[in-house]
Amino acid sequence: MSTSDPEHNRERDSESTFGDYGGQYVPEALMPALQELEDAYERYVLENEDGFMDEFRERMHDFGGRPTPLQRADRLSERYDREIYLKREDLVHGGAHKLNNALGQVLLAKYMGKERIIAETGAGQHGTATAMAAAHLDMPCEIYMGRTDVNRQRPNVYRMRMNGAEVNPVEAGSGTLKEAINETFRDWATTVETTHYVIGSVVGPHPFPKLVRDFQAVIGREAREQIREKAGRLPDSVVACAGGGSNTMGTFHEFVPDCADPRFANESSGRSPRDEDVDLYAVEAGGSSLEIDAEEGLAPNSATLSTGTDGVLHGAMTKLLQSEEGQIMESHSVSAGLDYAGVGPELSYLAETGRVTPVSVDDEAALNGFHRLSRLEGIIPALESSHALGYLEESHDELGDLVVVNVSGRGDKDLETVLEETEKRDLEAAPDVEVFDG
């Protein structure tokens, strides 16, 4: 986010929509809180009132471990015969990009005088980051997590509790992120006067999609400078996985104006028009198939941008996995953090206008991506990030000579799932996981 021209930013960022996407579709009781948050966003984030952004950056540096490196991946570069760089968000404190947003929002809540923090979590990574930020800033914190995710992401459940957060399992539906978000909205609707809801991705009602994006935009801002320094130019393409889309938008935001299309020029940055073209790829979870089981109302994937249709969920007009009648489908991904039937409204807009290319890889390609990076580069990536690596393997020929891939998090949390899922399959990139049994 640029604080260089607050007047311009204020005008631009008070818009609650991106094209037709976005908005504020929430119960009336929450509207004043959104207004309050919008005011706080404009004052503290966009205008750096009371030095908010300075404090945020300092804490991200000292507590969060920023900046993260942009690392040349030597063996991947060799394998694909092009320059591959990895943005190492797995090295952020807590093991994922999620802290960028969680720390920003908990700090903002503190500036706003809120007394309590709540959050939803899918993979547990956002819950963990929020619990850490809350402990760091001395705020009480409660996390809602679907029962299925509690069972498949145990290490993160322990970590949240270690940091003093209360974890509430949500039994409804398929027990994943969508249900956890519903429950957190309900808590918020009851406690809104004292509580801030730290939403975990670029989803939800305005101003959340912009607020979260701006806290995450540090990823792309660093990456853009770093690649210039290391490779002497901007990349041909940038690749990031998309669940709700926060690491995606965080990585892409600074690169969005890097194209000839004047619709995406960002005048406030003073760099428009830009003459380098950077392609942006959002890699979604293809699950086991892109086909939808209309009868059961199940999507065996979470590829919302690729296969979804427009509708309203969790406060925003966006692309959704939904039936023709408007019921939201249960989604699926081997990776808990991508398993969501919606996606951020700004991503829907950028995909609709062609600025971002939505693509997907299936569970198996993601698992192979996981093993490949672990073996070739000594980096164990999150299963979410592994989707970006799976796409790199399948489609490197289309990505140009210089590619940045965001490694949104580390995979420690996923080891159990990976062992189990690998055992079921014959994966070319995997070690013999059966030896783990004995």
Add this chain to the structure above:
Amino acid sequence: MTDDSNAAPESDIETAIRENDPALITYITAGDPSLEDTKRYVEALDRGGSDLIELGLPFSEPVAEGATIQAAINRALDAGTTPEGFFELVDDLETEAPLLVMTYYNMILQYGSEPDVRPFVERAAEAGLSGIIVPDLPAEEADPLREACDDHGLDLVFIVAPTTEGERLETIMSQVSGFAYVQARLGTTGARADVSTATHESLERLSEYDVPKAVGFGVSEGDHAAEIVEAGADGVIVGSALIDIVAGSDDPAADLEAKAEELKRGAVRGAESLTVDAEDTPEPEQP
């Protein structure tokens, strides 16, 4: 209730509340456990003295709903309830009380071949519904739906929350049609054991507006109804307590009718005690 000097003719809904003040507004989820059952239950609520009946069209992500109505919605969806089935039910219903549909915005948008509110509103008007309540559609986002409702003579009912104050309250009250749905407390729907103090505060804040006010969220007993009417409401809205009967009774239709009678009696008792308190401005009594 003050004299109504509005030039515009009153809607079915406004008339139903003003003429029956204090009015009983009942809610059940359509399709729980089946649309045939819903038909019998609605008729029972009508016989029991409901002055207005809200029918829930189930949506899979009911964020404004507590556990009771969420469970009802799940049962209705498991039973295969569709918007078309819902409208056919309404086509069939002949009740004295006007009917409203309560549903979430995505259900309205998706009816028809493109995301658009109009086909839903057209079908709702054709089926004879008198109004729409959308818990996830604040006034700020409501222009398209309001215009479509205006064109088809339907009321679009807005919720006023305990957090709604100042300018927002003004804006909402200037857009209210039918009645203002006064949310009794923060949080979600669900039967409660008492009447929240937030109810009294909200009614106080609204007292200067000459618009029918009905209070819901947590009302479950005749005594609550009495207290709410005493606090200045023109109507009480009851949902979860009725869903509990749908889900738990051996003879839901009979019990729903009896419950409606109890609630209506409670509301009338509340109005009577007001009359006693203020002899010089007697209120018309209900039988």
